[in-house]
Amino acid sequence: MKQKVYLNGEIIPREKATIDIEDRGYQFADGVYEVIAIYQGKPFKLTEHLERLVFSAAELEIECPPLEKLEQECQRYLASTDYSQQNGKIYLQLTRGVCSRTHAYPDGLESVLVMKAGPLGEKPESYFKEGVKIIIRPDERWSRCYVKSIALLPNIMAKKEAKREAAYETVMERDGFITEGSSANVFIVEKGTLITPPATNYILKGITRQTVIEDIAPQKGLEVKEESIALTRFLAADEIFLTGTTTEVMPVIQVNDKEVAKGQVGDVTQTLYQAYRQLTRSQ
Numbered sequence: 001m002k003q004k005v006y007l008n009g010e011i012i013p014r015e016k017a018t019i020d021i022e023d024r025g026y027q028f029a030d031g032v033y034e035v036i037a038i039y040q041g042k043p044f045k046l047t048e049h050l051e052r053l054v055f056s057a058a059e060l061e062i063e064c065p066p067l068e069k070l071e072q073e074c075q076r077y078l079a080s081t082d083y084s085q086q087n088g089k090i091y092l093q094l095t096r097g098v099c100s101r102t103h104a105y106p107d108g109l110e111s112v113l114v115m116k117a118g119p120l121g122e123k124p125e126s127y128f129k130e131g132v133k134i135i136i137r138p139d140e141r142w143s144r145c146y147v148k149s150i151a152l153l154p155n156i157m158a159k160k161e162a163k164r165e166a167a168y169e170t171v172m173e174r175d176g177f178i179t180e181g182s183s184a185n186v187f188i189v190e191k192g193t194l195i196t197p198p199a200t201n202y203i204l205k206g207i208t209r210q211t212v213i214e215d216i217a218p219q220k221g222l223e224v225k226e227e228s229i230a231l232t233r234f235l236a237a238d239e240i241f242l243t244g245t246t247t248e249v250m251p252v253i254q255v256n257d258k259e260v261a262k263g264q265v266g267d268v269t270q271t272l273y274q275a276y277r278q279l280t281r282s283q
């Protein structure tokens with residue numbers, strides 16, 4: 001089946017979808033987004049993702065449909081795609097709207113809502129079984145990282161650098177403390193306790209992060225602390241893992257050229273990764 005996309009209430013073939021060249025998303029990256037995983041046709045944590053979209057839009061004063069409407073439209077679009085029965089993901093983007101190019105946006109713009117479904121892009125099993133390498137780079141982003149903005153240049157430059165270094169992800173550091181990855185949150189394990197940087201303005205409050213903190217850790221009897229993590233502490237951790245919608249729960253065994261966590265996937269990470277698999281594949 002040819003893939004259809006959603007554009008402002010219409011579900012249309014991809015090649016028929018056109019965006020105005022004066023859409024502020026195109027000119028200024030003036031918009032917000034979400035990526036929602038679909039497991040066996042069911043969106044995972046749909047409400048949480050859409051609540052975050054509503055929140056991000058409100059932070060940037062972008063007009064946004066109410067949550068219930070977003071939920072209905074998302075389900076209606078999903079039902080029209082190949083992913084209503086299988087694993088996939090939906091990219092959802094809301095831009096401020098169209099106007100003649102000017103920095104200070106005029107009031108009353110009509111936002112533009114786009115959705116596009118695609119494959120989930122599941123990572124190779126070996127990444128989860130054997131762990132991955134990450135690199136550390138300075139966090140060059142703005143100080144409102146809790147907003148899921150489409151302005152992602154520092155993130156994409158960081159991710160590209162990771163690829164160049166044959167690493168899975170770049171984890172960023174600000175003033176000597178770990179913040180997060182270019183598209184994932186980060187945790188360490190110390191003596192069986194999970195530690196992750198607090199959800200300040202310097203990180204995105206990831207839905208997968210919350211799933212680990214609120215659903216999986218309590219279920220497995222694991223304590224979680226939200227604490228700042230200095231780089232030295234990070235490198236000395238018993239275990240390190242990343243979380244994200246497409247990253248899921250990903251063990252890290254190498255940071256730059258240094259082996260960490262004894263170069264092995266730790267027991268706690270493995271437990272969490274398996275529980276996440278179970279949760280997402282049995283919803």
Ligand SMILES: Cc1ncc(COP(=O)(O)O)c(C=O)c1O
Pocket residue numbers: 035155180181182183184185204205206207208209243244245246
């Ligand atoms: C910067 C950043 N941090 C964290 C995450 C993980 O968030 P989530 O678990 O909601 O996918 C993402 C996901 O895209 C991200 O871009």
